[in-house]
Amino acid sequence: MTMSVADYARECAAQGLRGDYSVCRADFTVAQGYDYSADEQAVWRTLCDRQTKLTRKLAHHSYLDGVAALGLLDQIPDFGAVSEKLRKLTGWEIVAVPGLIPAAPFFDHLAHRRFPVTNWLRTRQELDYIVEPDMFHDFFGHVPALTQPVFADFMQMYGEKAEDVIALGGDEMITRLYWYTAEYGLMQEAGQPLKAFGAGLMSSFTELQFAVESRDAHHVAFDLETVMRTGYEIDKFQRAYFVLPSFDVLRDAFQTADMAGIVGRNKGKPVLDPAAV
Numbered sequence: 001m002t003m004s005v006a007d008y009a010r011e012c013a014a015q016g017l018r019g020d021y022s023v024c025r026a027d028f029t030v031a032q033g034y035d036y037s038a039d040e041q042a043v044w045r046t047l048c049d050r051q052t053k054l055t056r057k058l059a060h061h062s063y064l065d066g067v068a069a070l071g072l073l074d075q076i077p078d079f080g081a082v083s084e085k086l087r088k089l090t091g092w093e094i095v096a097v098p099g100l101i102p103a104a105p106f107f108d109h110l111a112h113r114r115f116p117v118t119n120w121l122r123t124r125q126e127l128d129y130i131v132e133p134d135m136f137h138d139f140f141g142h143v144p145a146l147t148q149p150v151f152a153d154f155m156q157m158y159g160e161k162a163e164d165v166i167a168l169g170g171d172e173m174i175t176r177l178y179w180y181t182a183e184y185g186l187m188q189e190a191g192q193p194l195k196a197f198g199a200g201l202m203s204s205f206t207e208l209q210f211a212v213e214s215r216d217a218h219h220v221a222f223d224l225e226t227v228m229r230t231g232y233e234i235d236k237f238q239r240a241y242f243v244l245p246s247f248d249v250l251r252d253a254f255q256t257a258d259m260a261g262i263v264g265r266n267k268g269k270p271v272l273d274p275a276a277v
């Protein structure tokens with residue numbers, strides 16, 4: 001792993017990120033420390049209630065199938081109990097982290113079928129949108145799909161392949177691909193209007209509606225190399241949403257991509273403006 005926990009902790013504090021990185025292990029995990037207040041439990045229930053009404057209408061069926069299998073909770077999840085359930089379904093588990101972690105350890109967890117979930121929750125003032133991943137984003141957005149075998153296998157492969165791309169010097173490029181697919185991708189569904197696929201959309205009340213339904217949202221046909229060249233900002237609505245024709249198209253594009261060629265061609269080139277792709 002390239003960055004030490006202590007260096008990363010300093011960087012995050014400088015950027016105003018909220019997590020407490022002082023208690024991290026070398027792989028950036030922490031204990032969940034299940035001691036949430038009654039108010040936090042109430043915020044969790046409010047988030048689940050209002051967001052479930054939206055995802056029912058706007059989320060791709062691959063996500064909704066996952067929700068049905070996982071059974072979303074009316075309480076803040078106990079990561080140990082959820083891991084037990086996931087292990088039986090697909091061999092995945094979830095591990096607690098203090099918030100955003102660097103790309104290399106993040107993908108290393110995925111490669112080992114561990115999904116990092118932040119151990120703190122957004123406040124009532126952030127019900128609609130939060131600028132950094134919190135437990136609601138990580139859990140409500142990402143974990144349901146991990147109950148589905150094809151998606152579970154894909155995410156492990158993603159982690160493995162990402163490590164190869166990072167070794168080629170392509171950490172920013174592979175991060176953009178993750179960003180515009182797993183976090184903010186849209187996906188077509190037979191006989192249905194356009195649906196949301198990415199976890200960053202599933203967890204945001206305002207951006208989910210904007211991305212799928214607004215005439216001002218910039219929808220762009222998915223192209224793997226273009227995605228890997230397109231910049232993004234984490235703390236604003238996205239200025240481009242890439243539309244995937246299907247999950248199989250994503251998986252095939254990823255599996256067959258000549259990552260060494262893509263990284264070689266594009267390293268050092270200016271990043272594309274998402275508003276102009």
Ligand SMILES: C[C@H](O)[C@H](O)[C@H]1CNc2nc(N)[nH]c(=O)c2N1
Nearest residue numbers: 099100101103106116133175178
């Ligand atoms: C891979 C890419 O950097 C991506 O944004 C990762 C990084 N670290 C993360 N860390 C946490 N806790 N949650 C995430 O969703 C991510 N995403």
Ligand SMILES: N[C@@H](Cc1ccccc1)C(=O)O
Nearest residue numbers: 129130131132133200203204
């Ligand atoms: N904006 C997302 C959280 C998020 C932040 C940064 C990256 C990914 C997700 C939400 O409101 O739920």
Ligand SMILES: [Fe+2]
Nearest residue numbers: 133183199200
């Ligand atoms: Fe995420």
